[in-house]
Amino acid sequence: MIRTAMPRTIIKLALSAAVAATLTLSPAQARNDSSGDDSAAIIAALLGLVTLGVILSGDDKPSAGGDHFVHTPMPTFPKPHRPKPPKVSKFHKLPAHCLRTFKTQTGRQKLFARRCLQKNFAFAHELPSTCAKSVVIRNRKGVFVQRHGYRPKCLRARGYRAAQNH
Structure with a gap:
């Protein structure tokens, strides 16, 4: 299967946005007190941004480990030999x-x-x-x-x- 860079970039962007949204929203919703301490929210937001940066800076080239799809060509078969009549002239x-x-x-x-x-x-x-x-x-x-x-x-x-x- 041949993959291009455009869909891979879109998938990475969507995945990183989902991870960042989950990490930033979950501590804010879990917190019930309104004491004004926003350090947990700031840490969660920074963690989400770091995760987003790591996902977007990933290498698009296939590695030697074989974790990406490898294109294998279809086998070709030789054509059968069909003798043709000898050509004396153009016709x-x-x-x-x-x-x-x-x-x-x-x-x-x-x-x-x-x-x-x-x-x-x-x-x-x-x-x-x-x-x-x-x-x-x-x-x-x-x-x-x-x-x-x-x-x-x-x-x-x-x-x-x-x-x-x-």
Whole structure:
């Protein structure tokens, strides 16, 4: 627990005021006679002031005896090693011939075909799943089939580019 000097000073002031008030008021209330001898009250007031001075002049630094709180840091654990794909350039280069145009019921859509990427791109298993998309198309026989791929704009935003075929 970390403590600052301001609350410690306030606590000391309140404690010393309580002790001083107790010491100065108790002899005055205990005295029933009005003989005019105020020596006991003066001694009690001086004792209260001395107590107040001792409390306020206390050392705020922690001592070597360990009577103050000591801050112990939380243990840190090493992060697990995750191998990254080798970077050839600034961008990950996807094979351009995997970019296909699919004719769907809602119009034409361009996608990087998943099966083509799995065959021709070594890190296809690391492509972001948020870019994955499935479309329904008609094949040559007129049957509706589902094709899976990755949206080019989404991949481009994450550092992937289509490599030019030479």
